[in-house]
Amino acid sequence: MPLLSALRPLLALLGLLLSAPLWALSQEQAQEEFVSARQAAMAASQLGPRTLTLADQASLQLPAAMVYVPAEETRHLMQAINGHYNDSLQGMVLPISDQEAWMMLLSFEPVGYIRDDDAKAWDPDEMLNSLKEGTEAANQERRQRGIPELEVLGWAEVPVYSAGNHQLRWSATARDKGSQQRNYTINYKTLALGREGYLGLNLITDTDNVNRLKPVTAALMAQLTFQPGKRYDDFQAGSDQVAEYGLAALVAGVAAKKLGFFALAAAMLAKYAKLLLIGLAAMGGLLGRRRKRKG
Template sequence: MKNLTILAFLLCISHVFSQTDSTDTGFELDEEIYLKILDSINNSYTFQKGTIQLGNDLATLHVPEGFKYLDGQQSQRVLTELWGNPPSETLGMLFPEEISVLGDDFTYAIEITYSEEGYIDDDDADDIDYDDLLEDMQESAIEENEERKKQGYPTAEIVGWAAEPFYDHNAKKLHWAKEIKFEGMDMNTLNYNIRVLGRKGYLNLNAISDMDKLHLVQNNIDRVISSAEFNPGKRYSDFDPDFDEVAAYGIGGLIAGKVLAKVGFFAALLKFWKIIAVGVVAAFGTLRKRLFGSKNA
């Protein structure tokens, strides 16, 4: 998966090369050109702060202090063109304000999406045994490794909870984190999930990072959780049993990736986690060392 990010970078380099005289055999890529390419990519995005309307009067995002917001159209470009994910609808992304979309300083980002799958009954929230749920999820991941191999994906293992699930009954918000080990990856993956329940579905705020960034995510998680809310008429309390559909799963199913037996663990994981993003830092760090390490030694 890292190769996709490196490929995107090399395509940019090849574009620079194509603008030079093809007979000039003395042309060498140096760090200045590398940084200019990164700056060109990063400066092509426009971030916002303050109060943001998400969707068609669906929800409101109050960009947390220390963060910046990238709208849905630009976020789609980041996720697909830069990070190599399949096209999918997104409402935008939150980035820590000091980091770039692409480059050596990348730490983590939070994608915001919406799933309209019905009103989620939260009656089971207090009855869930999270240790048992984790074991079920771990077994499902192992069972699907052969299918992942056939599809050309790395095998996956759920190591455990990076943060045990917590449901706020009053705010109707749920968050949890898993530590996942992917075949061939030196660093385990952090899959940090926030769900904001609404009348007809839920907002997903999904943190994309490596496990060593867990403390960075946790330092800001309360602000991120409180930043998003459904607009009047779309809130959980606006549910009308005479008109609105109820989802086929509750809080436990939401944490487990809904109906695992039907869609499979890997399908659920792909829906809520952008696999290519975790390679961004490593890929660019490695490439930069290969290109310029001897000069800077």
């Protein structure tokens, strides 16, 4: 498959992105930034199987059917898309198959040890109301920045916490405020708590495919292992940093603020996310075919 054909979806996306009113840069500057970030991401991409080290906190076994874009290239690519540099990002995982349209952002938040006591008695309905209120409060800033306002519709996955492995999974459905779109982009989040913060696997797909792809996240999370001394159970009371919030606030409060960055999935790129995912998956497919030819 020629390189130009593999990149055609990304080139189409580029034209759409640069027509958006959110760019602070000129069209030429934005185009140069996007093309440069895309090329850097492609050049740095690594095929599985391989062992990834995430923020010196954990290791992740990447399977053969996936491609990894390292942290710095992922940060610059996301910055080129939404204008925000997020140093918590630890990379991006994509499928080799260009028939799949999803991507997964890996992150680490060094917030300290998060107490999980409140998970035993939390109320999902109350948490959803808090998430909606927090999102509505954040809409004021979005209006000032010219970013479409968001509305949270409900749970795509009710928050579930597993005390045995200290993992939390949840997903709220959110879209542009007032939109009537039925199939929209969605973030399906799984978090693994550690001694110094939490690692996140954020699956970006759409409402039509999220249930089918949930096992992808589960399979990757099963291959995630914290380094000795970094595990949740390694916490030292009295000396280690403790987060200012618990799990319920992480879902309902912190998440509302972070919807600004992950507007990639529900606001600024709502119209273009499908093209982005297809284009990046095509990149993974191209690399996979190159590997087969070399094999």
